[in-house]
Amino acid sequence: MSKETMKAVTVYGPSLAKMEVVPKPRATGDMLVIKVKRTGVCATDLSIFTGESSFIRRGEIKIPCRFGHEWAGVVESVGEAVTKFKPGDRVYSDNFVSCGKCAACARGDYMSCGDIRSVGTIKCWDGCYAEYMQMPERHVFSLPNELSMDEGALIEPASIAYDAFKGVALTEKSTAVIYGNGAIGMISAWLAKYYGAGQVIVVGRNDEKLKLAYPIGADAVINNKKEDAVLRIRELTNGRGADLIVETSGAESALRDSILATARYGRISIVSFYERDLNNIPMDPLVHGCISLVGAAGCDGNAPAVCKIMCENPVKLTPIITHHIPFESCIDVFENQPKYNSEKIKIMIDFD
Numbered sequence: 553m554s555k556e557t558m559k560a561v562t563v564y565g566p567s568l569a570k571m572e573v574v575p576k577p578r579a580t581g582d583m584l585v586i587k588v589k590r591t592g593v594c595a596t597d598l599s600i601f602t603g604e605s606s607f608i609r610r611g612e613i614k615i616p617c618r619f620g621h622e623w624a625g626v627v628e629s630v631g632e633a634v635t636k637f638k639p640g641d642r643v644y645s646d647n648f649v650s651c652g653k654c655a656a657c658a659r660g661d662y663m664s665c666g667d668i669r670s671v672g673t674i675k676c677w678d679g680c681y682a683e684y685m686q687m688p689e690r691h692v693f694s695l696p697n698e699l700s701m702d703e704g705a706l707i708e709p710a711s712i713a714y715d716a717f718k719g720v721a722l723t724e725k726s727t728a729v730i731y732g733n734g735a736i737g738m739i740s741a742w743l744a745k746y747y748g749a750g751q752v753i754v755v756g757r758n759d760e761k762l763k764l765a766y767p768i769g770a771d772a773v774i775n776n777k778k779e780d781a782v783l784r785i786r787e788l789t790n791g792r793g794a795d796l797i798v799e800t801s802g803a804e805s806a807l808r809d810s811i812l813a814t815a816r817y818g819r820i821s822i823v824s825f826y827e828r829d830l831n832n833i834p835m836d837p838l839v840h841g842c843i844s845l846v847g848a849a850g851c852d853g854n855a856p857a858v859c860k861i862m863c864e865n866p867v868k869l870t871p872i873i874t875h876h877i878p879f880e881s882c883i884d885v886f887e888n889q890p891k892y893n894s895e896k897i898k899i900m901i902d903f904d
C-alpha cells in the first residue's frame with residue numbers, strides 16, 4: 553500500500569459494507585492525522601449497517617457512510633497550525649466536529665455550531681473503521697499514560713452515559729437502577745457506583761452478561777426474562793422505588809417498567825434510541841410521581857470529564873470488552889451479528 557492510501561470500511565446500503573483502499577487524510581492547518589489503534593463497535597454502527605437506524609430513515613445519516621465513532625490512537629502527523637500535539641502522542645477525540653469558522657465556534661461553543669458534523673453518523677465526518685483519522689486539534693485530547701488504548705476507545709460511549717447523571721445527587725441512601733446489560737448499561741452502572749449510589753441494580757436479559765456487572769459496580773442484578781423487575785426493584789428499595797433509573801436498552805417495555813419502578817420525585821435518564829415512536833407508555837404514574845424524564849446523548853466537555861473519572865476510579869471498565877477482532881476481519885462483526893449477540897458487550901477492533 554502506498555503512503556498516500558489506507559484501508560477504510562464504508563457502508564453502501566442495507567447490510568452492505570466494503571473495506572476499500574482510499575486516500576489517506578492529510579495533516580494541514582489545524583488538522584491532525586492519527587493512526588487508529590482501537591475502534592469500539594457501537595449499537596448505532598450495527599443499525600447503520602442494517603439500515604434500521606432511525607437517522608437513516610429520516611435522512612440524517614446519508615449512505616454511503618464511512619462510519620465508526622468510538623476510538624483512540626497515536627498522532628502520526630500534525631498540520632502547521634497545530635500547537636498542542638506532536639507525532640507519537642496518544643489521543644482520543646470528541647464524537648463531533650464543529651466548523652471552526654462561525655461565531656459559535658469562535659467563542660468555543662462548539663455544540664451551537666451551525667455546521668456541526670458527527671463522527672461516523674449524522675452529517676458524517678469520516679469515521680474510525682479506518683487505519684487513519686483526520687481531526688481538528690480543538691476536538692482532540694491527550695490520552696493519559698495510565699489509560700490503555702482499550703480504555704481510550706471506551707471514553708466515547710462513557711461520555712454518552714455521563715449525561716444520564718448530570719444534575720443527579722446520588723448518596724449512600726440512593727438506589728440507581730440500570731436497564732440494559734449492553735456496554736452503555738455497564739458503563740452507567742460503573743458511573744452510578746463512582747458517583748456514590750448505595751445500591752446499584754442492573755436489569756437485563758442475559759445471565760452471562762449480567763454477571764459482568766458485578767466487577768463494574770453492581771450490587772444486584774435482575775434477569776427480567778425470569779423475574780418481574782418492577783416488583784424486585786420495589787422489594788430491594790423497601791417499596792420506595794429507584795431514585796435514578798438509567799434506561800439504556802431501547803425497549804419500550806423497559807421504559808414502561810422504568811416509570812413504574814421510579815421513586816416519587818425520582819428521575820429517569822434515557823440513553824438509548826428506540827428507532828421508532830412508542831405507544832404503551834404509562835404517563836399518569838409519571839405525572840403523579842413527579843418523575844423527571846430526561847434524554848441523554850452526550851455533549852461537549854463530557855469526553856475529558858469521563859477520561860478524568862477513568863484515571864481516578866480504581867474500578868476498571870475494561871471487563872466489559874468481550875471481544876477483540878482484528879481490523880482485517882471487522883466486517884464479519886456486521887455481517888454475522890447473531891454470532892456475537894449472545895456474548896458480546898463491547899467488541900473492540902484492534903489495528904495492531
Ligand SMILES: [Zn+2]
Nearest residue numbers: 594596622709
Ligand atoms: Zn456509540
Ligand SMILES: [Zn+2]
Nearest residue numbers: 651654657665
Ligand atoms: Zn462552527
